[in-house]
Amino acid sequence: MQEPRGPVLVSIPVDDWDRPAERVPMRVVSTATRPEPWVLGQIGAGLDACDRPAFVIGAAVDRAGAWDDVVSLAERHNARVYVAPMSGRCGFPEDHPSFAGFLPAMREKIVELLCGHDLIFVLGAPDFTYHVEGSGPHVPDGAMLCQLIDDPNVAAWTPAGIAAVGNIQLGVLDLLARPAPNARALPAPRAPSPRAEPSEIMSVAFALQTLAEVRDVADIIVEEAPSSRPVMQAYLPITRSGTFYTMDSGGLGYGMPAAVGVALAKPGARVIGLIGDGSSMYSIQALYSAVQLKLPITFVVLNNSRYAALQLGPDIYGGTGSFDQYIPSARSDNTVVYKGTFSGLTFGAIWSFGRDAAGAGNSPGQGTCVGPVPGSSQTCREWSTMLRYDFNGYGVAGAYDEQRGGPGAAANFFDGTAPFALSDPGDKDVRMQLNGYGHIGPVKLGGGWLGRRVETVSPATPDVRSNLFYLTAAYNLTPAFIVDGGVYRIVNRQDDTRGTIGALRTTYLLSKRSAVYLQGAWLSNSAHAQYTVSQGGGGTTPAAGVGQLGVMAGIRHSF
Numbered sequence: 001m002q003e004p005r006g007p008v009l010v011s012i013p014v015d016d017w018d019r020p021a022e023r024v025p026m027r028v029v030s031t032a033t034r035p036e037p038w039v040l041g042q043i044g045a046g047l048d049a050c051d052r053p054a055f056v057i058g059a060a061v062d063r064a065g066a067w068d069d070v071v072s073l074a075e076r077h078n079a080r081v082y083v084a085p086m087s088g089r090c091g092f093p094e095d096h097p098s099f100a101g102f103l104p105a106m107r108e109k110i111v112e113l114l115c116g117h118d119l120i121f122v123l124g125a126p127d128f129t130y131h132v133e134g135s136g137p138h139v140p141d142g143a144m145l146c147q148l149i150d151d152p153n154v155a156a157w158t159p160a161g162i163a164a165v166g167n168i169q170l171g172v173l174d175l176l177a178r179p180a181p182n183a184r185a186l187p188a189p190r191a192p193s194p195r196a197e198p199s200e201i202m203s204v205a206f207a208l209q210t211l212a213e214v215r216d217v218a219d220i221i222v223e224e225a226p227s228s229r230p231v232m233q234a235y236l237p238i239t240r241s242g243t244f245y246t247m248d249s250g251g252l253g254y255g256m257p258a259a260v261g262v263a264l265a266k267p268g269a270r271v272i273g274l275i276g277d278g279s280s281m282y283s284i285q286a287l288y289s290a291v292q293l294k295l296p297i298t299f300v301v302l303n304n305s306r307y308a309a310l311q312l313g314p315d316i317y318g319g320t321g322s323f324d325q326y327i328p329s330a331r332s333d334n335t336v337v338y339k340g341t342f343s344g345l346t347f348g349a350i351w352s353f354g355r356d357a358a359g360a361g362n363s364p365g366q367g368t369c370v371g372p373v374p375g376s377s378q379t380c381r382e383w384s385t386m387l388r389y390d391f392n393g394y395g396v397a398g399a400y401d402e403q404r405g406g407p408g409a410a411a412n413f414f415d416g417t418a419p420f421a422l423s424d425p426g427d428k429d430v431r432m433q434l435n436g437y438g439h440i441g442p443v444k445l446g447g448g449w450l451g452r453r454v455e456t457v458s459p460a461t462p463d464v465r466s467n468l469f470y471l472t473a474a475y476n477l478t479p480a481f482i483v484d485g486g487v488y489r490i491v492n493r494q495d496d497t498r499g500t501i502g503a504l505r506t507t508y509l510l511s512k513r514s515a516v517y518l519q520g521a522w523l524s525n526s527a528h529a530q531y532t533v534s535q536g537g538g539g540t541t542p543a544a545g546v547g548q549l550g551v552m553a554g555i556r557h558s559f
Contacts, residue, residue: 003032003150003167004060035148035166040174042162043121043146048181050119050144053077056103058084058125059248060150061091066169067241070123073172074098076180080117080187084125085110088248091124094237100190102233107134108541112418115140120161122147124168126154127161129249135543148172193234194370194407199354201334203371204228204302208235211272211300218243220269222262224255225276228302230368232274234408242266253282256299260286263295270296277303320450321535322501322523323468323490325414326366326431327450328535330401332382334372344390352382355403366403366429367410367422378425380406396436403429411454413466415497416530416544426457446472446486466492480509490531497529513557520551 047053061070070092074081081098083090085105092099103110107130114120120127120139127147128138138159139145145161148171155163164171196205208231217239223232223246238244245262247254259273280301290297321328332352339348354372369380381404388397403409405427412419422429435448450468472486485504492498505519523533524547532541533548542548 004063005031032167032170033165035164035171035174037174039162039164040148040171043148043164044175044178046119046144046146046162047077047121047175048178051184052117052187053079053119053121054100054114054117055079055081055092056084056120056122056125056127057081057087057091058123059087059089059091060124060168062089062124062241064124064150064168065241066124066172067091069169069172069176071096073176076176078184078186079121082113084122084127085129085131086247086249087125088246090238090241090244093239094233095239097189098187100187102230103128105129105131107138108136111137111140114143117143119144119146122149123172124149127158134541196235196370197373199334199372199374201353203334203354204231205235205368205370207300207302208232211274212236215272216270218269220245220262220266220271221274222246222255222259222271223274224253224258224279225274225302226279227276228274234368236274253279255279256283256286257289259297259299260289260293260295263290263297264293268296270298273297273299275299275301277301319486319501319503319535320468320470320488322521322533323414323488323499323531324431324450324452324466325535335382346386346388346390348384348386350382350384352380354380354406355382355409366412367408367419369406369409373406376406376425378404380404380409381425394436394438397434399431399433401431405429405456411464413452413454413464413492413495413497414531415492415495415499416528416541417495417497420456420461422454422456424457428453428455430455442475444474462494464492464494466490482507482509495528496526497531498526499529499531500524501533515556516554517556518551518553520549523548523550 055070055074057070061067074092075098079098080100081092081096082100083092083102085103101113103113105128107128110128117140120143122128122145126149127145147155147158147161147163148168149155149163149165150168152165155165196203196209198206208228212235220242221236221238221244223229223244225232245258255275256273256279259271263269263271287299319328332350332355334353334355336351337349339346355366355369371380373379382402384399384401386397386399389395403422405422405424407423409422409427410419411422411429430453432451432453433448435446437444437446439445448470450470452466452468454464456463468488468490470486470488472484474482474484476482483504483506485502488501488503490499501521501523503519503521505517507515507517509515521533523531525531525542525545527545530541530544533550
């Protein structure tokens with residue numbers, strides 16, 4: 001009865017259905033609680049007095065039937081409107097002039113996107129949901145934080161500001177009943193997504209753009225394609241209440257059976273299940289239920305030929321990936337690949353016709369380039385080449401990787417400075433690497449250099465360079481007990497950031513396939529640097545100039 005209401009499991013003892021029972025008379029019971037007027041009064045006064053309000057909309061807005069009322073409130077205050085992190089429903093039309101986009105589940109990024117607003121009003125959502133802990137303030141300095149939420153437990157852990165607890169729609173109606181505020185300028189509109197063009201290998205952007213064009217706006221989207229969600233948010237706008245459902249947090253195999261459930265709950269509505277190929281593997285039997293029940297469901301499987309959650313694995317502390325997260329997670333699609341070995345000499349090359357990978361971007365920190373563009377030989381292109389020679393326990397290698405810019409592309413140096421756009425095909429993000437290894441007695445030594453050069457055609461965006469040097473060593477104390485480690489140093493003069501990592505790991509082999517390990521690393525950041533010790537994953541970003549210690553123990557098994 002009490003909000004927030006949701007699915008309920010009712011367990012009936014096995015013989016209760018066989019017992020006679022009296023009918024329960026119909027009753028009228030209140031199911032909504034109005035937020036306290038004096039708390040709403042403080043929120044209303046803050047809205048009236050601020051200059052640049054921002055609304056952050058969560059799933060409870062749609063659940064409470066407050067979609068139209070929230071639109072009216074945002075229009076009254078000329079507020080910019082964002083979707084809360086990990087929101088399971090859409091609470092605001094994504095084609096509205098005030099719509100500004102989606103907040104990520106990262107504290108520092110949320111503060112960056114909300115910078116410039118002097119009042120943040122969160123409706124129907126926690127403020128905020130974080131995927132990683134992060135650090136620093138929860139809202140920009142000087143901004144007032146307000147919340148209208150139906151769940152007192154969520155209000156209890158709101159970190160600051162004013163929280164009104166009660167029915168979202170009733171609270172918004174009370175705020176609309178206040179006298180109209182002074183006129184404000186309209187917020188700047190959200191930049192439109194570049195149009196996705198057809199290509200030999202269909203991009204996710206083009207597939208979802210086409211789906212948006214052919215579907216009825218009243219069709220219901222049930223989504224579990226997390227790798228493609230940023231592209232979906234750019235190319236498949238939700239514009240009506242009750243037409244989008246996804247997970248409020250993580251989940252495994254939710255999407256296909258949820259689509260069946262939504263179709264059963266809303267007879268006559270067309271349901272589109274938007275599912276990743278990895279997500280579909282958990283509950284593919286939902287197809288049987290949909291067929292047997294003759295439900296109006298269309299399943300669209302976005303196949304990127306991998307299950308991303310298994311590829312991420314645990315964060316490994318230290319290494320080149322701590323300073324450049326592209327290195328352990330590099331990927332490109334629409335590619336032709338060759339690799340061959342000839343008498344110790346290995347040669348490899350990759351050519352991408354146009355990066356359009358989804359999820360965290362083409363690779364971490366590289367944005368979301370739109371893919372091949374007809375008539376442009378350089379937009380979103382990528383090519384790499386590698387040459388390596390190994391002989392009697394010694395080896396040397398060199399590699400070159402170049403990515404070209406295009407709509408959605410970006411460059412991130414992972415040092416705490418904001419990523420910048422590489423929107424022109426003439427923009428380049430180049431990595432060059434030289435390394436080698438050898439032996440001194442029983443000790444294996446390695447070392448190398450990784451240089452990065454980002455060059456843009458725009459004079460407003462300066463070129464940036466970084467140099468990463470590393471030295472590693474490994475020693476078998478016994479045939480089953482291995483100790484290895486390394487020292488890594490990066491210098492970025494343009495950003496005035498430098499970092500040093502020392503890493504050490506011990507591994508004990510239980511068998512040819514199984515091992516236990518313990519590893520740790522210490523990171524030292526220069527005064528302006530915010531590198532993280534975790535490589536290949538988000539980790540926790542420290543404040544500028546703050547070091548980090550990472551320790552991890554685990555068991556590894558190769559199948």
